Amino acid sequence: MRPLILPANQPRHFYRGGSAIARFRGGRSPDDRRPEDWVGSATGRIDDASAGVTVLPDGRPLPAALAADPLGWLGPAHVRRWGDSPALLVKLLDAGQRLPVHCHPSRAFAREHLGSAFGKTEAWLVLETADPDGGWVRLGFRREVPAERVRAWAAEQDTAAMLAATHRMRVRAGDAVLIPAGVPHSIDAGVFVVELQEPTDFSVMLEWKGFAPDGDRSGHLGLGWDLALRCVDSTAWTLDEVAGLVRTREQMPVTDGGARRVLAEAADPFFRAELAGDGAVFPAGFAVLVVLRGEGELRFEGGSLPVRRGQTVLVPYGAGGTALRGAELDVLRCLPPAPEEDGR
Numbered sequence: 394m395r396p397l398i399l400p401a402n403q404p405r406h407f408y409r410g411g412s413a414i415a416r417f418r419g420g421r422s423p424d425d426r427r428p429e430d431w432v433g434s435a436t437g438r439i440d441d442a443s444a445g446v447t448v449l450p451d452g453r454p455l456p457a458a459l460a461a462d463p464l465g466w467l468g469p470a471h472v473r474r475w476g477d478s479p480a481l482l483v484k485l486l487d488a489g490q491r492l493p494v495h496c497h498p499s500r501a502f503a504r505e506h507l508g509s510a511f512g513k514t515e516a517w518l519v520l521e522t523a524d525p526d527g528g529w530v531r532l533g534f535r536r537e538v539p540a541e542r543v544r545a546w547a548a549e550q551d552t553a554a555m556l557a558a559t560h561r562m563r564v565r566a567g568d569a570v571l572i573p574a575g576v577p578h579s580i581d582a583g584v585f586v587v588e589l590q591e592p593t594d595f596s597v598m599l600e601w602k603g604f605a606p607d608g609d610r611s612g613h614l615g616l617g618w619d620l621a622l623r624c625v626d627s628t629a630w631t632l633d634e635v636a637g638l639v640r641t642r643e644q645m646p647v648t649d650g651g652a653r654r655v656l657a658e659a660a661d662p663f664f665r666a667e668l669a670g671d672g673a674v675f676p677a678g679f680a681v682l683v684v685l686r687g688e689g690e691l692r693f694e695g696g697s698l699p700v701r702r703g704q705t706v707l708v709p710y711g712a713g714g715t716a717l718r719g720a721e722l723d724v725l726r727c728l729p730p731a732p733e734e735d736g737r
């Protein structure tokens with residue numbers, strides 16, 4: 394099997410964005426509502442299952458290709474643990490406006506109430522901020538917020554109260570941020586990230602006014618507000634705890650293979666990511682690559698593929714061991730959780 398270069402896959406969304414994705418990829422956005430590019434996605438949008446799913450160059454939707462040859466795409470250990478799900482969703486996300494405050498269910502909540510083995514823990518690697526000095530993200534309540542108050546903020550759409558209650562953190566290009574399930578969060582305008590997440594589209598919208606006209610109906614995942622808001626982490630996060638969710642490039646440890654481990658160990662049950670360049674060698678495994686800088690080639694068993702900045706590449710297990718060549722190459726390699734991991 395060969396690694397495949399994937400074209401942009403940007404379903405229309407209710408929030409603005411997408412120009413940074415077009416610049417990065419070297420294309421054009423059809424309009425200003427394409428803030429997310431779903432890469433190597435076997436996940437459909439919650440409101441439209443046909444949107445979001447990657448269509449391979451041969452015309453097959455990725456889920457059909459995975460179902461037809463799970464071992465070839467994912468490898469035996471992954472299939473034993475996760476079946477024919479890639480257990481990973483990668484997106485490019487360009488916030489053209491501040492995103493609404495929202496959160497995502499945990500695996501335990503998703504299993505119990507949504508019939509899904511996956512929740513939506515996620516992580517961002519910041520690629521650019523409109524202001525070179527950095528952009529802002531918001532995450533975690535500064536003080537414990539009683540459930541009734543969260544409910545009242547959502548019912549009244551009290552955006553000011555929600556934002557005031559939430560930590561605001563500066564992030565710069567190269568920083569990685571882990572967002573545990575349940576933690577309320579939002580990304581400010583001008584922040585462009587690669588996002589790794591569990592392969593679902595479950596969002597509980599605390600804020601929707603001015604974003605999604607039907608938010609009062611669609612924002613609770615069909616569970617009703619009382620149940621949906623139970624997935625919100627309303628505990629107090631200290632500034633240090635929130636800062637602990639952010640890793641700068643310098644804080645990313647270098648592995649034996651010369652790559653940098655992007656995310657903290659706490660992310661391992663959900664996904665893994667490494668930054669790698671010229672000379673890096675990887676064992677066989679399903680991966681989504683985002684070429685962040687430079688140009689060069691991706692070697693695999695039986696061939697090589699030229700790659701350059703702005704491309705996204707889907708690597709099947711069946712491509713065998715791979716290696717990167719190219720003096721200025723900087724590649725983010727996104728991986729599903731290790732098969733032995735068991736996140737909750």
Ligand SMILES: O=P(O)(O)OC[C@H]1O[C@@H](O)[C@@H](O)[C@@H](O)[C@@H]1O
Binds near residue numbers: 486515588594
């Ligand atoms: O980066 P996350 O938290 O997934 O934010 C992006 C998400 O924003 C929410 O407001 C919803 O619109 C989701 O459909 C969207 O995917």
